[in-house]
Amino acid sequence: MVETISPETRLDILGGLADALPDPLLLLDRRALVLHRNPAAAREFPDLAQGALLTASVRNPALLGAIDAARRSGTAQTVELHQTVPNETWHRVEVAPVGGDGWLAVTLRSLTEEKRMNQLRSDFIANASHELRTPLTSLIGFIDTLLGPAANDEAARGRFLGIMRQQAGRMSNLIDDLLSLSRIEMRQHLRPTGTVDLSLLLRDVRDGLETQARDAGVEVEITAPETAPVTGERTELYEVFENLVDNALKYGASGGRVEIAITPGRVGYDYAVTVTDHGDGIAQQHVPRLTERFYRVDAESSRKKKGTGLGLAIVKHIVNRHHGLLTIKSAPGEGTRVEVLLHR
Numbered sequence: 001m002v003e004t005i006s007p008e009t010r011l012d013i014l015g016g017l018a019d020a021l022p023d024p025l026l027l028l029d030r031r032a033l034v035l036h037r038n039p040a041a042a043r044e045f046p047d048l049a050q051g052a053l054l055t056a057s058v059r060n061p062a063l064l065g066a067i068d069a070a071r072r073s074g075t076a077q078t079v080e081l082h083q084t085v086p087n088e089t090w091h092r093v094e095v096a097p098v099g100g101d102g103w104l105a106v107t108l109r110s111l112t113e114e115k116r117m118n119q120l121r122s123d124f125i126a127n128a129s130h131e132l133r134t135p136l137t138s139l140i141g142f143i144d145t146l147l148g149p150a151a152n153d154e155a156a157r158g159r160f161l162g163i164m165r166q167q168a169g170r171m172s173n174l175i176d177d178l179l180s181l182s183r184i185e186m187r188q189h190l191r192p193t194g195t196v197d198l199s200l201l202l203r204d205v206r207d208g209l210e211t212q213a214r215d216a217g218v219e220v221e222i223t224a225p226e227t228a229p230v231t232g233e234r235t236e237l238y239e240v241f242e243n244l245v246d247n248a249l250k251y252g253a254s255g256g257r258v259e260i261a262i263t264p265g266r267v268g269y270d271y272a273v274t275v276t277d278h279g280d281g282i283a284q285q286h287v288p289r290l291t292e293r294f295y296r297v298d299a300e301s302s303r304k305k306k307g308t309g310l311g312l313a314i315v316k317h318i319v320n321r322h323h324g325l326l327t328i329k330s331a332p333g334e335g336t337r338v339e340v341l342l343h344r
Contacts, residue, residue: 007101011027011035011036014027014036014098014103014105015027015035015036015038018036018037018038018105019038019039021038021040021107022040023040023107023108023109023110024037024038024040024041024043024044024045024091024107024108025037025038025040025041025105025106025107025108026038026041026048026054026105026106026108027098027103027104027105027106028054028067028103028104028105028106029101029102029103030071030101030102030103031053032053032054032055032067032104033051033052033053033054034048034049034050034051034052034053034054035050035103036050037050041108044108044110045057054067054106058081058083060081060082060083062079062080062081063079063081063093063095065079066078066079066093066095067095067104067106069095070095070096070097070104071097071102071104074097075096075097076094076095076096076097077094077095077096078092078093078094078095079092079093079095080092080093080111081093081108088112089110089112090110090111090112090114090115091108091109091110091111091112092108092109092111093106093107093108094106094107124293127293127294127309128174128178128294131174131294131308131309132171132174132175135167135168135170135171136167136171138163138164138167139164139167139168142160142163142164143164145160146160146161170308173308174308174310177308177310177311177314178310180239180310180314181293181310181313181314181317184236184314184317184318184321185317187321188317188320188321190321191231191321191322191323192231192232192233192236192321192322193231194231194232194233194234195229195230195231195232196229196230196231196232196233196234196237197227197228197229198224198228198229198230198237198262198271198273198342199224199225199226199227199228199262200227201234201237201238201241202222202224202241202260202262202273203222203224204238205238205241205242205245205260206220206222206245206260208242209242209245209246209249212246212249213249213258216249216250216253217253217256218248218249218252218253218255218256218257218258219256219257219258220245220249220257220258220260221257221258221259221260222260222261223259223260223261223262224260224261224262225262228262228271229344230270230271230322230342230343230344231322231342231343231344232322232342233322236318236321236322237318237322239314239315239318240314240315240318240319240340241260241273241275241340243311243312243314243315244275244315244338244340245258245260245275246311247311247312247338248275248276248277248279248336248338249277251277251279251280251336252277252278252279252280252335252336253277253279254278254279254280255277255278255279255335256278257277257278258275258276258277259274259275259276259277260273260274260275260276261273261274261276265341265342266341268341269324269325269341269342269343270342270343270344271341271342271344272339272340272341273339273340273341273342274337274338274339274340275337275338276335276336276337276338277335277336278335279335279336280332280333280335281330281331281332281333281334281335281336282297282330282331282332282336283297283331283332284330284331287328287329287330290312290328291312291313291315291316291326291328292313293309293310293313294309294310295309296309312328315340319340319342322342322343323343324340324341324342324343325339325340325341326338326339326340326341327339327341
């Protein structure tokens with residue numbers, strides 16, 4: 001005689017298996033009432049309680065259609081679930097008959113991060129293409145002019161070649177920053193293990209930018225202890241502070257002074273390095289977006305100053321790789337203060 005498993009026992013068995021899965025899983029009865037939700041589903045859908053009607057909380061037509069098709073056909077159905085409230089999320093959902101009595105298992109795999117990364121990648125390629133296309137179009141235009149109407153115009157040739165040199169330099173800087181960002185992202189998960197003396201590093205950065213500071217009429221002051229050792233990679237940290245000081249010289253030159261200081265860090269960090277200018281400052285709405293790739297407060301001004309729109313994005317990635325913290329404070333008429341917190 002074959003012993004029939006009771007619905008309660010079947011639910012206990014299926015619920016135990018569901019709880020062991022890392023992805024959200026819901027068990028539904030024939031009316032689409034939630035018989036069980038595993039811990040992952042509880043975290044993903046906190047408002048969808050056990051015993052609740054799924055269709056009362058999730059009204060996605062594709063999902064409801066898949067549930068109906070799975071119940072009628074007895075075969076698994078797969079759909080993509082896109083929700084915009086309370087946050088935008090994407091899931092690949094599989095609805096499959098299980099356990100008899102019209103029960104269904106609804107398994108969800110999050111596609112949100114994958115979608116987000118694809119969008120970031122698409123935006124990045126579009127922005128990079130745009131940034132490269134502008135100087136490239138200019139170069140092609142001047143070359144065509146030199147090969148045609150200005151072929152024998154010595155004055156025009158000299159002026160055009162100077163502009164072409166600038167545009168080629170702009171493209172070269174952008175490509176260098178793109179390669180640098182790519183290289184840093186590939187090593188993002190690897191924490192540096194070397195030791196760098198911040199005091200010596202900052203003096204080297206100041207010396208390396210001496211010509212720019214002199215041309216801008218800006219005095220660069222350093223306040224630092226004799227030594228300030230931190231765990232890090234010297235080349236990358238040099239790039240961080242070179243970018244920050246270079247930005248201060250470009251956009252804060254009207255203040256006539258840039259101050260670099262090393263002080264004890266806040267709780268959890270050993271050192272704080274601040275780069276402060278006394279220039280025009282930045283409106284508050286722009287500050288949170290300054291580390292986004294290609295974001296510029298004033299695109300035309302940035303290009304004239306040979307900015308690529310990637311400098312602060314590179315700084316953010318390097319600081320993150322060093323398990324540090326980057327903060328930017330600025331206000332119109334009050335200059336800009338950038339702080340980098342690092343570990344010994």
